[in-house]
Amino acid sequence: MVKRLFLINDSSSRYNELIKACFLNESFKEIKLSNETEEKEIVKNINAFPFDKVFAFFSPIPLFNLCRYLKKERVFDFRLIVLDESNSLEIKKLRNYSFAYIDCSNIDCKELNEKVDACIKENELIVSFSSFGYKYEIPVDADLIFDCRNIPNPYWEKGLKEKTGLDEEVISFLESKESVKEFSSYLFNYLDYFLKEASKEERKFLSIYFGCTGGQHRSVFFATQAYMRYKSKYRCLISHKELKRQ
Incomplete structure (x- = not known):
């Protein structure tokens, strides 16, 4: 039976939405509740329970409020491991055992629900395509990052500064550039191969990020292009971290 470790890093106080999205779902009945943070203890617990479900990690969540919420909703049989998000080394170690890792620091409840729901589907590769800005932070949940900063920046073009990569004017500008065509050719040749091979493996969730200076x-543009290319072949998700800041 496949053992799945499902990491969720939450830097907000929206634990109610997180609990509802993850725990009030019939697919999660076999999760246990604990507060171990040592890697060896977590691995021991993973190996001790032969279930085909999901471990969830949240950080930081007020434990008193969390337990009160679980009791109110009559949710008792879960394993919750609380992990300090500042300990990046610990998170990196635990990701070696993970089925999926989701950084919830800048996503809304709808997007969180989509990602959680996608993670519990059986026998299909789930690919999350996201955009971000290097001037803010590099995402910690990325399996792959593609740097798009060598591409001509629409920000400096008249009339495009306030637009985004979702607007037709920006799309037309980028599609007219030879460097974009060349980049796209290398990018999608690699992703065609990578995703085909990944779909053969046990791991079923991939986070693929595209970064530029401001993430706008x-x-x-490239995250959306990738999503459109692969959405008919794999279960795909799309998000734009920095557009939510606007």
């Missing part, structure tokens, strides 16, 4: 134009 180029990264949004």
Whole structure:
């Protein structure tokens, strides 16, 4: 039976939405509740329970409020491991055992629900395409990152500064550039191969990010292009981290 470790890093106080999205779902009945943070203890617990379900990690969540909420909703049989998000080394170690890792620091409840629901589907590869801005932070949940900063920046073009990679004017500008065509050719040749091979493996969730300076134009364009290319072949998700800041 496949053992799945499902990591969720939450830097907000929206634990109610997180609990509802993850725990009030019939697919999660076999999860246990604990607060171990040592890697060896977590691995021991993973190996001790032969279930085909999901471990969830949240950080930081007020434990008193969390337990009160679980009791109110009559949710008792879960394993919750609380992990300090500042300990990046610990998170990196635990990801070696993970089925999926989701950074919830800048996503809304709808997007969280989509990602959680996607993670519990059986026998299909789930691919999350996202854009981000390097001037903010590099996403910690990325399996792959593609740097788009060598592409001409629409930000400096008249009339495009306030637009995004979702707008037709920006799309037309980028599609007219030879460097974009060349980048796209290398990018999608690699992703065609990578995703085909990944779909053969046991791991079923991939987070693929595209980054540019501000996360507004180029990264949004390429993340969307990738999503459109692969959505008919794999179960795909799309999100744009920095557009939510606007």
